[in-house]
Amino acid sequence: MSLMRSLLRAGRRPRLLAVVALVTLGSLVLAPGALANFFTPKSGGSPNADSIDALYKIVLYMAAVVFVVVVGTLLYAVFQFRAKRHPVARQIHGNTRLEIGLTAGAGGILVVLTIITFIYLPSIIDAPNSGSGGLALSASLTPAKPPNGKTLTVCVTGRQFIWRYTYGTGCNKQYFLERLPYSYQEMVVPSNTTVNLLIQSQDVIHAWWVPKLGGKVDAVPGYTTYTWFKVPSAGHYFYGQCAQLCGRQHAFMTALVKVVTPAQYTAWLARQTTLIREQNNQVAQLRQLLIKEGDLTSNGIF
Numbered sequence: 001m002s003l004m005r006s007l008l009r010a011g012r013r014p015r016l017l018a019v020v021a022l023v024t025l026g027s028l029v030l031a032p033g034a035l036a037n038f039f040t041p042k043s044g045g046s047p048n049a050d051s052i053d054a055l056y057k058i059v060l061y062m063a064a065v066v067f068v069v070v071v072g073t074l075l076y077a078v079f080q081f082r083a084k085r086h087p088v089a090r091q092i093h094g095n096t097r098l099e100i101g102l103t104a105g106a107g108g109i110l111v112v113l114t115i116i117t118f119i120y121l122p123s124i125i126d127a128p129n130s131g132s133g134g135l136a137l138s139a140s141l142t143p144a145k146p147p148n149g150k151t152l153t154v155c156v157t158g159r160q161f162i163w164r165y166t167y168g169t170g171c172n173k174q175y176f177l178e179r180l181p182y183s184y185q186e187m188v189v190p191s192n193t194t195v196n197l198l199i200q201s202q203d204v205i206h207a208w209w210v211p212k213l214g215g216k217v218d219a220v221p222g223y224t225t226y227t228w229f230k231v232p233s234a235g236h237y238f239y240g241q242c243a244q245l246c247g248r249q250h251a252f253m254t255a256l257v258k259v260v261t262p263a264q265y266t267a268w269l270a271r272q273t274t275l276i277r278e279q280n281n282q283v284a285q286l287r288q289l290l291i292k293e294g295d296l297t298s299n300g301i302f
Contacts, residue, residue: 045212045238046229051123052215058116062109124215127151127228131192151196151228154187158199158206158219158242161249163187167269172198172224179280181272186256190265191234199225204247210240210255218244234261 040060043053081089129146155171157164166175166182175182189195199208201219209216213229240255260268290296 041215042211045210045231045236046214047128048124048214048227048229049212051120055117055120055124059113062113066109127194127196128230130194130230131232146194151194152190153196153198154189156187156197156199156208156219157202158208158246158253159202160204160247161242161253163208163242163253163255167272172200179273179277181269181276183272185254186258188258188260188265188268189231190262191231191236191259193262194228194230197227197229199227205244206242206246206253207244208240208255209243210238210257212238213240213257216243231259234259234264 041049041053041056043049127146129148130150130152153167153169153171155166155175157166162184164182164184165187166172166180168175168178168180170178171180197208197217199217199219200223201221203221205221206219207216208219208227210229213231214227217225217227219225236257236259238257238259240257242250242253242255244250246253287296
């Protein structure tokens with residue numbers, strides 16, 4: 001009897017474990033927010049990200065309907081025409097109406113998706129004007145520009161393994177001569193302002209991607225790629241990640257965006273410019289001291 005009980009208990013364990021696993025999985029899936037942005041892109045940070053999310057959901061829902069219809073038809077056929085009910089299979093050589101209907105249906109779905117895509121595409125590519133309370137500091141000469149041609153320009157430069165953000169017009173050409181302000185890893189931008197990004201790389205291919213602010217954009221050596229975003233209100237902090245495998249420290253190459261008010265941004269930009277100028281002056285003074293003491297030559301050789 002003890003042996004039988006042991007065998008029964010042993011047989012129940014897999015079932016018990018399976019029940020526990022299903023209950024745990026169900027509780028995780030049904031938990032509030034568990035599936036938030038799980039099947040769809042993140043959104044809510046910028047209008048272009050919202051348009052991408054909306055377009056993705058439309059395609060996803062239409063694909064789900066097609067999937068359910070196809071799988072449902074397949075399961076019905078397997079059950080209705082199973083071997084027990086129909087030992088001898090019926091030979092059907094074709095159904096012209098059905099074939100034309102299926103072809104026309106598939107073509108109609110493609111036409112609908114094409115029309116919807118072209119409806120949403122302008123709101124993804126074309127940047128809007130900054131809001132009444134936002135900033136419009138420079139005229140943009142990039143493909144992604146708002147109707148009035150004015151944006152706040154930030155150059156995003158990828159290098160192993162950190163992002164550099166340079167602020168101001170000409171940031172991709174004469175930032176050194178103009179002594180433009182810059183920051184590393186964390187980008188600071190004003191709210192309610194169209195921010196135009198010029199994305200470049202100094203070494204290998206990187207990808208700048210903050211999911212809630214829009215799609216992934218590659219940073220390719222020798223090329224300049226563009227994107228934009230516009231965050232309606234301040235107080236947000238967005239997290240992103242380099243989305244292109246770029247080396248051993250790729251996982252540490254994060255992309256952070258801090259959104260402040262236009263007044264706070266203007267004050268931060270002025271302070272950043274002052275700090276960089278002070279640090280440059282300190283380096284120049286140290287260089288002159290080292291040259292004077294003979295520890296460094298004028299051409300920088302020890």
